[in-house]
Amino acid sequence: MSTTPSTGSTPLIEAPRRRRWPLVLAALVAVAVVVGLLVALTGGDDEAAADRRSVRLGVVGASDPYWADFQDAAAEEGIDVEVVDFADYNQPNPAVAEGDLDMNQFQHIVFLADYDVASGEDLQPIGATAIYPLGLHSKQYDSVEDIPDGATVAVPNDASNQARALVLLQSAGLIELRSGGTIFSDLADVDEDASRVEVKALDAALTATSLEDLAGAVVNNDFVEKAGLDFDDALAQDDPNDPKALPYANIFAVRADDVDDPTYRELVEIYQETQAVQDGVREVSGGTAVMLDTPVEQLQESLRQVEADTRAQQD
Structure with a gap:
């Protein structure tokens, strides 16, 4: 029959002390990994933003x-x-x-x-x-032939589009250009005596919106739909494949x-x-x-x- 040691006596076998340093080391490694991931992620964002x-x-x-x-x-x-x-x-x-x-x-x-x-x-x-393509539009007439002699047709007032519009009107038989038609044709190039219509220059953004007061107008492509017009309704247009x-x-x-x-x-x-x-x-x-x-x-x-x-x- 064994006896129980008295309180305060030293145990026969001393329990081993718990070593804390492996836990500390593991914690430090975990923190380092997290910090490393954050730096990598943040650095990746910075690099992507820089690119x-x-x-x-x-x-x-x-x-x-x-x-x-x-x-x-x-x-x-x-x-x-x-x-x-x-x-x-x-x-x-x-x-x-x-x-x-x-x-x-x-x-x-x-x-x-x-x-x-x-x-x-x-x-x-x-x-x-x-x-x-640049198109001639009208709200009053259904064909070039219907446009009466002496009526007014508008073209854009900027030099490059005006020349292109005048050449279009000539090809449609509405005007004659003294030069025969070039990228430099302007209103002064129009032979009024040989032309069927009078030509008026307006800001490109206004040619379409002025159609109520005109027999026709050459309208830049940008403004056709914005003015409620239909591309298919153009009375004449130039050939972009030329x-x-x-x-x-x-x-x-x-x-x-x-x-x-x-x-x-x-x-x-x-x-x-x-x-x-x-x-x-x-x-x-x-x-x-x-x-x-x-x-x-x-x-x-x-x-x-x-x-x-x-x-x-x-x-």
């Missing part, structure tokens, strides 16, 4: 749905595009020249050439988008120093290769847009030629 690029793009008609598709496609490639809307064709080019915008997309080559020569700037095309139509190819334009910028070139590719964008452009144009992927060198050569012709015209 993203931002571009300010000026357009006329930012409400067109395909611009949202373009922004989404660009964002997937790490490019945040701010689309800046303009109501006046005369504003986006100075904004690029002065550095308020990185690039713009609203004009054709003839318009850009006219701007460069008049302003002394050197904006350049870096990619094509589409050629849009090889001579290249100067009327719409383009992305940048400062001359930026023509080789990889981000801007990538945005052109995104525009040309994103199906939603291409389909959206055709839809907004009523199916009339002829989409382009013309080599940049051809666009720049066309610009040089039109600028040279413009300077020669002024001499």
Whole structure:
């Protein structure tokens, strides 16, 4: 029969002491892992943010749905595009020249050439988008033949679109141009005695909205649907497939120093290769847009030629 040791006596076998340092070490390792993960995650966010690029793009008609598709496609490639809307064709080019915008997309080559020569700037095309046919519309008549002699027809008042509109009116048999029709034709080129109608120049944004008071008007593609008109109702239109139509190819334009910028070139590719964008452009144009992927060198050569012709015209 065993006896129980008295209180306060030393146990026969002393229990081992608990070693705390492995627990401390494990805790430190766990903290280090968590901290490391946080740093890695935060650093990854910073690195990803640093890799993203931002571009300010000026357009006329930012409400067109395909611009949202373009922004989404660009964002997937790490490019945040701010689309800046303009109501006046005369504003986006100075904004690029002065550095308020990185690039713009609203004009054709003839318009850009006219701007460069008049302003002394050197904006350049870096990619094509589409050629849009120019149409003659009327709310009073159903055909060109129905337009009475002496009636008034409006054309855009900016130089490049005015010349194109006058050539269209000539091809429709409504006027005669003394020069035969060139990219420099203006109202002074109209042979009034040989023409069936009188021609009036209006701001491009007003030609469509003035149709109630006119026999007809040549309306830029941008303003057809906005004015409640139907592309299919045009009494006449020019042919965007004509090889001579290249100067009327719409383009992305940048400062001359930026023509080789990889981000801007990538945005052109995104525009040309994103199906939603291409389909959206055709839809907004009523199916009339002829989409382009013309080599940049051809666009720049066309610009040089039109600028040279413009300077020669002024001499």
